[in-house]
């Protein structure tokens with residue numbers, strides 16, 4: 001039985017990857033930060049049987065002696081290093097913590113592999129945010145990087161750390177350059193989940209508009225469940241390499257908003273411009289969207305769209321869920337969560 005460690009297992013991707021690897025018969029170990037409530041994050045949505053099959057290790061990615069001993073004791077077949085400060089907006093306010101966790105945490109794992117378990121294969125969660133002010137659309141593995149946030153800069157340092165350790169020490173280390181992938185397990189501050197949750201509440205009678213930032217930013221949004229399979233496929237190749245995972249299509253935040261409200265039967269009409277723009281329910285004139293400058297970033301990425309041809313060719317990977325289906329799924333889950341408090345993101 002193969003043994004895998006997932007760092008960041010309590011996040012969105014951790015949930016889908018844990019489910020996927022358990023389904024493949026892996027012995028799954030999870031690495032997560034202890035908190036005072038022992039909250040398991042997204043893992044509460046696994047079945048009790050799935051949860052009982054995961055061996056948890058409570059620690060911080062900054063704790064290198066702990067990581068050393070974990071890797072030395074377990075000599076994992078595969079490590080999926082997902083743990084990160086992953087919110088781009090926050091990285092402008094907390095750049096130091098973002099650098100420490102996203103660069104330092106990655107360094108701790110590759111050093112532990114180099115010292116104690118050289119046959120362990122590791123996946124690193126790199127990101128389309130490294131392209132930033134991109135020179136070309138679509139972006140692939142050869143597109144130059146120009147990150148636009150402390151998060152993007154830190155992930156780029158992680159990306160080069162993986163490449164450098166691979167070239168220097170012959171380790172099996174892989175970069176997955178993943179474009180945005182979403183689901184009902186997304187953190188509530190990310191824009192797709194925020195829109196889906198807001199639309200569901202308004203459809204149920206809330207008068208609280210959703211306060212958004214830049215409506216024109218375009219992202220290549222896929223379904224997280226499809227992307228974790230790509231992570232696994234990357235570690236099944238004879239040689240380590242770097243791969244883009246993306247849908248090849250992009251949509252604006254405005255288009256995402258219109259589709260989410262469409263799902264609950266609300267057509268939006270837009271009025272005004274810039275920070276004064278509002279979105280209204282065409283049927284009754286209720287304001288459902290306002291613009292909040294607090295959600296604009298000091299430096300924005302206008303457009304990301306990925307070209308995953310290499311992953312399709314070499315891994316046989318492809319996305320299965322369309323953007324419309326993804327938005328509909330996220331909105332439907334939020335509607336269900338309002339009816340069933342036990343489906344909320346609260347810890348049992």
Ligand code: NAP
Nearest residue numbers: 008010011012013060061082083084086125127178180181
């Ligand atoms: P997420 O939901 O924010 O999950 C991040 C996980 O990292 C959480 O479990 C978090 O635990 C953990 N973590 C943060 N700091 C830690 C620390 N110091 N020690 C231990 N654990 C720590 O992110 P995601 O969407 O699943 O993404 C997974 C990875 O892929 C991240 O590295 C992200 O940067 C990267 N990525 C994501 C996307 C995307 O669109 N989702 C695209 C490209 C790359 P807490 O709950 O305790 O904070």
Ligand code: F7E
Nearest residue numbers: 086088127128179180189190191192211212213214217295
């Ligand atoms: O923003 C705009 C915002 O925070 C998407 C992370 O998983 O994907 C994610 O990063 C866009 C941006 O995700 C609001 O300015 C408008 O242009 O949902 P987001 P992100 O920044 O793309 C990448 C690939 C990762 O690697 C990251 O870890 O939406 N936007 N209004 C807003 N964004 C937020 N959060 N909130 C708003 O109100």
